[in-house]
Amino acid sequence: MMSAEDVLAVLDLLDRAGVEVWLDGGWGVDALLCEQTRPHEDLDIVVRADSLAHYGRTMRDHGFRLLRDDGPYNHVLVDDAGRLVDVHAVDLDVTRTDERGAEVYGSGGLPYPVGSLTGSGRVRGRRVNCGTPQFHLASHTGYALDEDDERDVLALHHRFGVPxxxxxxxxxxxxxxxxxxxxxxxxxxxxxxxxxxxxxxxxxxxxxxxxxxxxxxxxxxxxxxxxxxxxEGTAHPEGTAHPEGTAHTERTTDSAALPLHAAE
Structure with a gap:
């Protein structure tokens, strides 16, 4: 399991190495919510594709080794303590239109939607970069969801108003x-x-x-x-969160900026 302390330890060592990181997956959701809502088996992170090699060297120097290779832009590392880090690389310098007509980041990395990594949250009070609420909710589709997935979806839906x-x-x-x-x-x-x-x-x-x-x-x-x-085809009122969670990030994604009762 990856505890909050484990997350912060990995972020600390990558920060010292100058590797920019965004939280993804379950820890990305909990960062937006400013609290740990459930146990997490691993830590999903996003790094720039041009820093992927440096990321790999840094992690190896701190005892991590390859557990699973899921392609040139995605692999899972593990250390002797059993801490799992699942990294995803993205090319933020280039954008393109995918087969669905959506704007995504370049082919030199995974096709994250443009604007999807502009979120901000907190882990144990520390501010961290992460995906937006809209992106995280939209990511929970296209596969067989379990109760943990649904819990994440409903938490984002009710906290941020994402439809x-x-x-x-x-x-x-x-x-x-x-x-x-x-x-x-x-x-x-x-x-x-x-x-x-x-x-x-x-x-x-x-x-x-x-x-x-x-x-x-x-x-x-x-x-x-x-x-x-x-x-479909009826207009949402102005200010309603965008249903696809891709490029519309006008709603604040820093959970710390929410009213106190919403961030507790």
Missing amino acids: LAGRVRVWHEERGWGVLDAANLVDDVWAHFSAVAGETYVEPVVGQAVTFSVEDAEQEGYRRRAVTVWP
Whole structure:
């Protein structure tokens, strides 16, 4: 397991070596939340691609060795104490448009979305760089999520107001409710027609992409229900967090800048 003390020890040695670091993964989420919410098996970090070799030498000099090679821009190191560090390299000097039309960083590293590493948080009171809340939430999709993933997603959703994403699985127009297939959650979400937002009511249709907010509430056998649903093609009000979590970072990502009650 990687404790908060382990995280700070790794950051200290890389800082002394002049290696710029961003926290990713579970510790990136907890940095945004300014508290450790669960145990973490490893520490996910992002470094600049042009400092990857220097990073590797520094870590080897401090007792880390290669555990797993996942390609030229991603590998996992371990030391004799069993501390795991999973590094991801990114080329911040170049941007490109990927196959989905999104702006990502250059091909000399992993394709992190442009603007995704502008977050700031704290580990044991120490300010650290990390991914934005929007990026971390969007990263929890496209695979089979577990309870830890869902806990991270809901914490980011409720703390920062980042909407969840999904599609309409079922919609009973005559009964006024439906079910949303949530991309960021383990279970589907129940939705009432009164939760559908927009300047004018637009009846959702099966398969339609939506973004939404949720609350814990048992309804029709579902654990959660949607509070607000924004069907694709309807405008969000100004200031609403961007659903894809890529380039929109106008919401503060320094958790220490939140009101005191929100950062406790």
